[in-house]
Amino acid sequence: MSKEAEGADNQSATRWKEEEYFYPAKEFTAQANLNDQAVLAGFSLEKFPDYYAGFADMLTWYKPWQKVFDASDAPLWKWFTGGELNASFNCIDRHLPHLANKTAIHFAPEPEGEKIEHITYQELFVKVNEFAALLRDTAKLKRGDRVAIHMPMVAELPIAMLACARLGLIHTVVFGGFSSSACADRVIDSGSRVLITIDAYYRSGKLIDHKVIDDEACQLAAAGGQKVETMLVWQRFAGKYSSAAPPVAGRDIVVGDELKKYYGARVEPEKMRSEDPLFLMYTSGTTGKPKGCQHGTGGYMAYVTAMSGMILDIHPEDCYWCTADIGWITGHSFIVYGPLALGGSTVIYEGVPTYPDAGRNWRIAQDLGVTIFHTAPTAIRSLRKVGPDEPKKYQFKFKLMATVGEPIEPEVWRWFEREIGKGQAVIVDTYWQTETGGFLCSTVPGIAPMKPGSAGPGVPGIHPAIFDEEGNVLPPGAEKAGNICIRNPWPGCMQTVWGDRDRFVANYFGRYNTKRDSKDWRDWPYMTGDGAIQTADGYFRILGRIDDVINVSGHRLGTKEIESAAMMVPEIAEAAVVAVAHEIKGSEPELYVSLKPGVSPSPEIEKKVADAIVFQIGKIAKCRKIWIVPDMPKTRSGKIMRRVLGAISNKGDVGNTSTLANPEIVTEIQNMVSK
Numbered sequence: 001m002s003k004e005a006e007g008a009d010n011q012s013a014t015r016w017k018e019e020e021y022f023y024p025a026k027e028f029t030a031q032a033n034l035n036d037q038a039v040l041a042g043f044s045l046e047k048f049p050d051y052y053a054g055f056a057d058m059l060t061w062y063k064p065w066q067k068v069f070d071a072s073d074a075p076l077w078k079w080f081t082g083g084e085l086n087a088s089f090n091c092i093d094r095h096l097p098h099l100a101n102k103t104a105i106h107f108a109p110e111p112e113g114e115k116i117e118h119i120t121y122q123e124l125f126v127k128v129n130e131f132a133a134l135l136r137d138t139a140k141l142k143r144g145d146r147v148a149i150h151m152p153m154v155a156e157l158p159i160a161m162l163a164c165a166r167l168g169l170i171h172t173v174v175f176g177g178f179s180s181s182a183c184a185d186r187v188i189d190s191g192s193r194v195l196i197t198i199d200a201y202y203r204s205g206k207l208i209d210h211k212v213i214d215d216e217a218c219q220l221a222a223a224g225g226q227k228v229e230t231m232l233v234w235q236r237f238a239g240k241y242s243s244a245a246p247p248v249a250g251r252d253i254v255v256g257d258e259l260k261k262y263y264g265a266r267v268e269p270e271k272m273r274s275e276d277p278l279f280l281m282y283t284s285g286t287t288g289k290p291k292g293c294q295h296g297t298g299g300y301m302a303y304v305t306a307m308s309g310m311i312l313d314i315h316p317e318d319c320y321w322c323t324a325d326i327g328w329i330t331g332h333s334f335i336v337y338g339p340l341a342l343g344g345s346t347v348i349y350e351g352v353p354t355y356p357d358a359g360r361n362w363r364i365a366q367d368l369g370v371t372i373f374h375t376a377p378t379a380i381r382s383l384r385k386v387g388p389d390e391p392k393k394y395q396f397k398f399k400l401m402a403t404v405g406e407p408i409e410p411e412v413w414r415w416f417e418r419e420i421g422k423g424q425a426v427i428v429d430t431y432w433q434t435e436t437g438g439f440l441c442s443t444v445p446g447i448a449p450m451k452p453g454s455a456g457p458g459v460p461g462i463h464p465a466i467f468d469e470e471g472n473v474l475p476p477g478a479e480k481a482g483n484i485c486i487r488n489p490w491p492g493c494m495q496t497v498w499g500d501r502d503r504f505v506a507n508y509f510g511r512y513n514t515k516r517d518s519k520d521w522r523d524w525p526y527m528t529g530d531g532a533i534q535t536a537d538g539y540f541r542i543l544g545r546i547d548d549v550i551n552v553s554g555h556r557l558g559t560k561e562i563e564s565a566a567m568m569v570p571e572i573a574e575a576a577v578v579a580v581a582h583e584i585k586g587s588e589p590e591l592y593v594s595l596k597p598g599v600s601p602s603p604e605i606e607k608k609v610a611d612a613i614v615f616q617i618g619k620i621a622k623c624r625k626i627w628i629v630p631d632m633p634k635t636r637s638g639k640i641m642r643r644v645l646g647a648i649s650n651k652g653d654v655g656n657t658s659t660l661a662n663p664e665i666v667t668e669i670q671n672m673v674s675k
């Protein structure tokens with residue numbers, strides 16, 4: 001195993017044995033969007049980039065594109081250049097002639113007493129147009145301006161996104177659970193003058209005041225140099241304001257009141273160039289500051305539409321439910337843009353899957369006749385633990401189930417297949433990232449067999465390879481871990497890091513590109529930052545991150561982000577985060593801190609650190625335990641040995657510590673942790 005992969009956050013993933021194949025049911029294959037093996041030959045690397053023309057053909061263009069792929073500004077690839085389109089038009093308007101009265105969005109509120117709202121394509125058209133008109137007039141925005149959206153899982157979130165897209169504005173959705181500080185960071189970095197929010201929403205039976213967080217976010221953003229001039233506040237209950245934070249005069253607009261003025265308004269979609277940015281999605285990386293992954297219009301839309309068809313097998317008659325949050329990339333690509341571009345019906349559920357009990361998901365699936373269920377291994381582990389007998393009690397039948405975000409243990413996979421899939425559903429384990437816009441590896445459900453614990457080969461068009469430290473490609477079946485890279489560009493890939501081209505190039509291509517001036521895509525393999533193994537059948541098993549990123553419940557947390565939050569506490573001298581294996585979440589962060597000279601450990605300091613993390617990032621980054629240690633294990637050059645701390649936290653073997661500058665500290669910390 002390579003040095004890199006050894007350091008991976010791979011406690012939950014790696015060491016399972018090779019599994020038997022499972023084959024898709026004939027009934028599924030017969031109806032699948034892609035079931036002809038012969039089609040796959042068209043996706044060989046020799047045929048790159050032309051095979052992506054078929055992806056673009058799934059969209060409706062105002063002006064046809066001239067060139068599939070443009071490498072002139074390598075590695076900032078451009079796709080479908082010369083073409084013009086609008087994402088909102090592709091998700092809504094083009095369906096009106098034949099699907100106007102079909103449900104586009106089913107919104108399931110968390111309280112079961114509230115009715116599920118079914119929004120047809122016609123209704124979505126009306127809502128998006130009216131809100132777009134309001135946004136245009138009140139916020140005085142122009143094409144290319146950024147708009148931050150900090151909202152939970154409500155139907156108004158995709159409405160706001162699609163309204164931005166209609167106007168040619170670049171949205172940056174901030175996960176609803178993020179703190180005011182995390183929201184402010186994104187407002188500042190994206191230079192958003194407008195923030196769209198909601199007064200309140202339900203979570204675990206409680207009506208959470210959300211607007212109050214965004215008032216604070218505005219203050220923090222202003223202190224950081226970015227004034228929010230306009231805040232648009234949706235209401236969870238029409239006509240009723242549900243936040244303790246009143247609208248701020250001159251800045252806030254209560255959408256429900258203002259929208260009345262726009263009754264019947266229609267906004268012509270902006271004709272966007274294919275390479276114009278559609279949105280930014282911030283994600284954690286190796287440095288403390290999250291980076292804004294910039295996704296384009298034509299390439300991204302073509303990619304997510306094709307993937308929603310080929311891999312998720314969405315047909316207009318399906319009821320598709322992805323339980324991710326729209327505040328993450330999965331929600332953007334596979335709740336909103338992909339499914340709607342195909343004229344699908346997509347479910348948005350406001351609350352937590354186990355509220356009020358572990359049968360909640362299955363009641364939604366039963367009531368709506370969900371046919372495709374897309375979720376994360378964490379959710380499956382949790383449902384298996386708290387409600388193993390629940391699925392049996394309800395009548396639902398999925399034709400396909402998808403998992404995303406983390407490796408799934410074969411045992412959990414089999415439970416999912418048997419109990420939730422009822423032995424009939426096909427499963428796709430989709431491996432990809434915020435940066436990649438859509439899938440990298442997965443089986444094609446109507447063609448290839450499934451193998452529990454393996455994501456599968458590259459999806460059609462994607463040619464992954466395992467690179468070793470020296471940049472050699474390991475052959476399939478080498479059974480050696482290395483760094484999984486993608487040899488060819490693809491249209492869904494982010495265009496750049498917002499405002500930081502150098503960071504984009506260095507981060508994703510710096511390692512394996514040897515010719516900095518090359519305009520040949522073959523010189524620019526994309527580095528995912530994950531360790532993986534490829535078996536002889538070409539399937540990839542993902543081992544986890546090779547960098548300083550922790551995967552908690554399928555969400556990415558930068559260790560540096562957590563560490564820098566801890567360092568905000570004046571008493572803290574050093575901080576180091578490690579990932580600890582967790583039964584449900586895959587892993588959890590655990591934090592080690594050392595104190596400045598003269599400061600003594602106390603529960604108060606521990607609490608200060610915990611609070612700082614929740615304030616800077618949000619509850620999602622809460623550490624399982626904060627250990628105040630006398631010193632960190634360090635190399636002679638003064639580098640903190642996170643690997644040793646990780647082994648201590650996971651009760652594993654710390655290995656040879658004799659070369660450390662302070663080996664005695666290892667036993668001291670071990671004694672502390674094992675108490």
Ligand code: PRX
Pocket residue numbers: 283329330403404405406407408429430431432433434435455528529530542544545551554555556
């Ligand atoms: O480590 C991989 C893991 O999640 C990372 C990407 O996280 P994020 O950008 O937040 O996107 C999550 C949703 C696409 C990857 O670098 N990951 C994602 N999917 C899988 C996975 N690990 C194993 N198997 C997967 N199917």
